[in-house]
Amino acid sequence: MSFFESHFIYGFFVALLMIGLYGAIAKVNLVKKLIGLSIFQTAIILFYVSIGKKDGADIPILPYDHGHSGHMLAPMAEQYINPVPHVLMLTAIVVGVATVGVALAVIQRIYAEYGTVEEDLILEKIANS
Amino acid sequence: MxxxxxxxxxxxxxxxxxxxxxxxxxxxxxxxxxxxxxxxYIEHAFEETHVPNLVSAILADYRNYDTMFETTVVFTACTAIFLILRLPLGPLARHRNTTHVQAARQRLPRDPILEMACRVLFPPTHLFGLYVLTHGHYSPGGGFQAGVILGASFILLAIGFDLRAILARFPEGLFVPMTALGVLLYIGTGVLCLVLGGNFLDYEALRVLAPGISKEMIRSHGILIVESGVTLTVGSVIFAIYANLVSRGNQMEGL
Structure with missing residues (x-):
């Protein structure tokens, strides 16, 4: 397998991360900045999940026949993909939703205070007051 | 720039x-x-916990400190939103009161097709959430996913009808304590293990309460208990975030 074939997947995550970073820096609208940060986070989550992949391996759920638990073969490590990144990202996704909620609440508060979510207008209002 | x-x-x-x-x-x-x-984990998790879904076994048994604090983070986020939006503070309270008087005048008429669709979809969504929780040991699923599905089922009702209609049946006095109750159930299980002579969140100590169960199965049941706590917290936090965000914290008028 060529180097490109085995490593091109990381390029996708880097590209997604660059899009998110650009959005978080360049956009003036606070909601768009937040979307940029969420894309950045998604890139990292995808990267973590991709680490768990093993060639030719199955999802990390053992085949289980209800009521016939005695007939199960001992699982081999190379048969199942790595479950640890899945565990880490499972919690990170839900925590990500909650933190995006907090960010939106802060943006609503800023909107109530300044009447706008455009960063330059907010800075202008702070400078004038 | x-x-x-x-x-x-x-x-x-x-x-x-x-x-x-x-x-x-x-x-x-x-x-x-x-x-x-x-x-x-892959080779020994099943024989030690009797949970075929290795992700559930690691999430709520081997790495249960991690999950406990992640649940606490979700709870803290809900508290933060409550403090930012829900508590009446000067400019925000004035702002939301004026805009909501305007919004109430421009309310859309009720749509019977939409309401009926949400009414029909709600029970299967809710049931599926409970299935994902209880069957999370054997198939993809678990506490976090079930919590999100349960929260989404309430959000579906809140969108299809309006926020006040769902808050009349699922009031704030119920879902805000539920966010804390889930964390309490999780940490309480850990403390109970401690009291019964084991380590914190070491479910094998719970065998004192249920003598007939093997030490593998008690770990499986312990996972279910803490996952239930996670579901309570995540489900009610998702709905609390929605209810506060769409109404700017006054919980009068939704989208």
């Missing part, structure tokens, strides 16, 4: 791409993430 942002993104992306050339090939069996600990 735009040029600076593009430059930043390209520099960071370039460094990361350069760094990724040192990564192991994608999907290799001997990549550093997939040796040592992960092999131990």
């Amino acid at each position: 735009r040029g600076l942002a593009i430059l930043c993104a390209i520099v960071v992306g370039g460094i990361l791409l350069w760094g990724s050339t040192d990564f192991p090939a994608w999907g290799r069996l001997d990549s550093p993430a997939s040796v040592n600990l992960s092999d131990q």
Whole structure:
């Protein structure tokens, strides 16, 4: 397998991360900045999940026949993909939703205070007051 | 600003791409993430916990400190939103009161098709959430996913009808204590293990309460108990976030 074939997947995550970073820096609208940060986070989550992949391996759920638990073969490590990144990202996704909620609440508060979510207008209002 | 942002993104992306050339090939069996600990989990998790879904077993048994604090983070986020939006504070309270008087005048007429569709969809969604929780040991699922599905079922009702209609049946006095109750159930299980003579969150100590159960099965049941706590917290937090965000904290008028 060529180097490109085995490593091109990381390029996708880097590209997604660059899009998110650009959005978080360049956009003036606070909601768009937040979307940029969420894309950045998604890139990292995808990267973590991709680490768990093993060639030719199955999802990390053992085949289980209800009521016939005695007939199960001992699982081999190379048969199942790595479950640890899945565990880490499972919690990170839900925590990500909650933190995006907090960010939106802060943006609503800023909107109530300044009447706008455009960063330059907010800075202008702070400078004038 | 735009040029600076593009430059930043390209520099960071370039460094990361350069760094990724040192990564192991994608999907290799001997990549550093997939040796040592992960092999131990895959080969021994079932015989130690009797949970075929290895993700559930690791989430709520081997790494249960991690999950406990993640649940606490979700609860803290809900508290933060409550403090930012719900508590009546000067400019925000004035703002939301004026805009909501305007919004109430422009309310859309009720749509019977939409309401009926949400009414029909709600019970299966709710039931599916409970299935994902209780069957999370044997199939993809678990506490976090079930919590999100349950929260989504309430949000569906709140969108289809309006926020006040759902808050009359599922009031704030119920879902805000539920966020804390889930965390309490999780940490309480840990403290109960401690009191019964084991380590914190070491479910084998619970065998004193249920003598007939093998020490593998008691770990399986312990996982179900803490996952229920996670479901309570996540489900009610998702709905609390929605209810406070769409109404700017006054919980009078939704989208």
